[in-house]
Amino acid sequence: MPVPDVKSGRLSSAEIAENFGDLHSPLSRPEALIEADRCYFCFDAPCTTACPTGIDIPSFIQKIRSDNVQGSAETILKENIMGGMCARVCPTEVLCEEACVRNTHEEKPVNIGLLQRYATDPIFHSNTQLFSRAPETGKKVAIVGGGPAGLSCAHRLAMLGHDVVIYNRDEKLGGLNEYGIAAYKTIDEFAQREVDWILNIGGIDVRTNVTLGDDIHLGDLQRDYDGVFLAFGLGGVNALGLEYENADNVLNAVDFIAELRQAKDKSQLPVGRRVIVIGGGMTAIDVAVQSRRLGSEQVEIVYRRGASQMGASRFEQELAQTNDVSIRHWSTPIALSVTDGLAKVEFERTRLDAAGKLQMTGETWAAEADIVFKAVGQTLQLGSLGEVAATIAQKRGKLVVDEERKTSLNNVWAGGDCIFGHDDLTVSAVQDGKLAALSIDRHLRGEEINNG
Ligand SMILES: Cc1cc2nc3c(=O)[nH]c(=O)nc-3n(C[C@H](O)[C@H](O)[C@H](O)COP(=O)(O)OP(=O)(O)OC[C@H]3O[C@@H](n4cnc5c(N)ncnc54)[C@H](O)[C@@H]3O)c2cc1C
Ligand code: SF4
Numbered sequence: 001m002p003v004p005d006v007k008s009g010r011l012s013s014a015e016i017a018e019n020f021g022d023l024h025s026p027l028s029r030p031e032a033l034i035e036a037d038r039c040y041f042c043f044d045a046p047c048t049t050a051c052p053t054g055i056d057i058p059s060f061i062q063k064i065r066s067d068n069v070q071g072s073a074e075t076i077l078k079e080n081i082m083g084g085m086c087a088r089v090c091p092t093e094v095l096c097e098e099a100c101v102r103n104t105h106e107e108k109p110v111n112i113g114l115l116q117r118y119a120t121d122p123i124f125h126s127n128t129q130l131f132s133r134a135p136e137t138g139k140k141v142a143i144v145g146g147g148p149a150g151l152s153c154a155h156r157l158a159m160l161g162h163d164v165v166i167y168n169r170d171e172k173l174g175g176l177n178e179y180g181i182a183a184y185k186t187i188d189e190f191a192q193r194e195v196d197w198i199l200n201i202g203g204i205d206v207r208t209n210v211t212l213g214d215d216i217h218l219g220d221l222q223r224d225y226d227g228v229f230l231a232f233g234l235g236g237v238n239a240l241g242l243e244y245e246n247a248d249n250v251l252n253a254v255d256f257i258a259e260l261r262q263a264k265d266k267s268q269l270p271v272g273r274r275v276i277v278i279g280g281g282m283t284a285i286d287v288a289v290q291s292r293r294l295g296s297e298q299v300e301i302v303y304r305r306g307a308s309q310m311g312a313s314r315f316e317q318e319l320a321q322t323n324d325v326s327i328r329h330w331s332t333p334i335a336l337s338v339t340d341g342l343a344k345v346e347f348e349r350t351r352l353d354a355a356g357k358l359q360m361t362g363e364t365w366a367a368e369a370d371i372v373f374k375a376v377g378q379t380l381q382l383g384s385l386g387e388v389a390a391t392i393a394q395k396r397g398k399l400v401v402d403e404e405r406k407t408s409l410n411n412v413w414a415g416g417d418c419i420f421g422h423d424d425l426t427v428s429a430v431q432d433g434k435l436a437a438l439s440i441d442r443h444l445r446g447e448e449i450n451n452g
Pocket of ligand 2 (some may be wrong): 038039040048058099112326
């Protein structure tokens, strides 16, 4: 009789340590200077336009060239307070580096991500505070969620002299920087060091293990604070809609990743020998690659569309392939069964019709696995956030905001993954927090809010 092969200790602690080391080695000084020299310092730099936080990229690269590393970090962090994390996790190949004019000359952009890391790393190593608070205004803002959007908003508001209280469901701040991002992208507790550095500015009071909808309510926050910023991310996960999807070895990828990120000893995590991942985004790649690096022998991602439609970037897809993860396109799960703990997934092949719509072909295939990961997207569960939150204008289950990140409710702003139109990137969440803080500040100072 088949038995599921799920166990811990597939690899030694030394092998795990090597597999979960830094994905990209940081640049040395000579390497950084050579790379900085490749920049043309373009006027109207397209890389800056492509950066969601609008970092003046040629300016920070110029400062690296003149050995003004702290000045370079300041240029980065004043636009993007999480410039350290973004240097590690941004899909630069589809943002600043895709726009770099060096691509047209030699198909190799300036390595902006690693230069940004070179500039910002010393700030976090030495815990140097670059920003200070304006005189206190006496105004108080509540922030729900201490992930990238909430922390970015909190820091900017604190800089502008307002007092902030962050309410956070999880034990630790950082959101998915702490509980989601692949472990080899942010090693050595970088996420918490960055959080500590952000809080060091002062004026930010943190209340963890507090959940909106259970422990606190939006109506009360509106009454007790001068403004409220909602940045609670996406709490729920999409389901496959199949029987057995809650079986013991059919797991939500995000839950497993959170467990992995918090594990003191990764070699003790139970890992399947054969793993199937259903999905095509960053989460699918992350759970697949990390499973391989934990010792799974056979990992296959199955996605219902083609490579170019995957949410994961080209770099992420290549990362999967170089980690011996196979990616099978054009198949969607239609049935799931679990016998004696062993999962069997039946897939149906798909194709696009002439109008570009996904069609089922009737052709099926099946595969067995010890663990099946569901990575088919996250959702916002507004119902659980209380009656007042549920009245905020929504589109496709997410909060609608204007350009300043203001919601339809009085004195309530929102940003990050929970808003409609968000691209589910750390850098965009940081930008939302910054824009909301600037809008809240204008509002608190009594200036007209321009919704245009
Ligand atoms: C597995 C995975 C890998 C990813 N990898 C990358 C990557 O490599 N690069 C990249 O740019 N992006 C990546 N992302 C996306 C990125 O992490 C998110 O876009 C970003 O974290 C969103 O920030 P946020 O502040 O909106 O929400 P979150 O980071 O989700 O933070 C939300 C915060 O709100 C708190 N909260 C939730 N509900 C409540 C409540 N009811 N009351 C109070 N507090 C609450 C939580 O405790 C949490 O701290 C990844 C996402 C996932 C899931
Ligand atoms: S586009 Fe490339 S070359 Fe031009 S300023 Fe930006 S990084 Fe430098």
